[in-house]
Amino acid sequence: MSASEYSDENSVLREDLNFPYRLLRPANASGECLFVLHGSGVDETTMLPLARRIAPRSVVVAARGRVPQEDGFRWFERITPTSFEQASIHAETAAYARFATEAARRHGLDLKRATFLGYSNGANVVSSLMLLHPGLVRQAALLRAMPVLDPSPKTDLRGTRVLIIAGAADQTYGPFAHALVTLFSERRAEVDARIVASGHEFGDADAAIVRQWLAGPMAIA
Structure with a gap:
């Protein structure tokens, strides 16, 4: 989809809510929307090309994390690359x-x-x-994720559809992928778990998998 097929509002960084964000509304919007959350050390623009490939007719809401990291931002404080400040997770979530x-x-x-x-x-x-915050998210696609809450609440996630994509060569988060799948399965979410031939970075394989997955039926609460 070309830039001309989006309205003028798409180039604007909005600061009228508690997170800075960009809103992309295609001219032929389908009614679906995609809330996009970037990784560490970057900003909200990083995920926009991926979002457009995955769902070109969806309205995209791309917010920016509020915790500075290097030349970009992250969403909550970390202690090490795989351990995190729990109070920060709860507050920012x-x-x-x-x-x-x-x-x-x-x-x-x-x-x-x-x-x-x-x-x-x-x-x-x-x-x-x-x-x-159960009930807010009905459908989620998680790329290179890991469990971060300690302890993790025993939330009933029936009616929630979750796609988890791990990287086969991701040495940072890859070892935690199975635990994340188990966590959501035990909470009765509808889980689809995939592994792609990559490291921690995302790419075309992720876009293809998410787009195909989105074509399936939305979970019924």
Whole structure:
């Protein structure tokens, strides 16, 4: 989809809610929407090409994490690459829940037709969102994610559809993929787990898998 097929609002970084964000609304919008959460050390623009390939007719809401890291941002504080500050996870996840709810209300989006697409640190926010704020997310695609809550609440996630894509050569998060699949399966989410031939980075294989997965039926609560 070319830039001309998006309205002028798409180039604007909005700061009218509690997270800076960009809203992409295609001229032929289908009614679905995609909430996109980037990884560590970058910003909200990083995931936009992937989002367009996955769902070219969806409205895209791409927010920016509020914790500075190097030349970019992340979503919550970390202690090591695979251990995280729990108070920060809870606070920032609650803040994002408020953001998503208000962004949907303000821009006329239906959260029942929304998919939350997260990569790495952003995927960890989405998984925390499902566990800490049940009912908000009905459908989520998690790229290179791991369990981050300690302890993880025993949330009943029936009616939630989750796609988990791990990288076969991802030495950072790859070893935790099975634990994440088990976590969501035990909480009765509808889980689809895949492995792609890559490291921690995402690419064309992820886009193809997510796009195919989105073509399936939305989970029924």
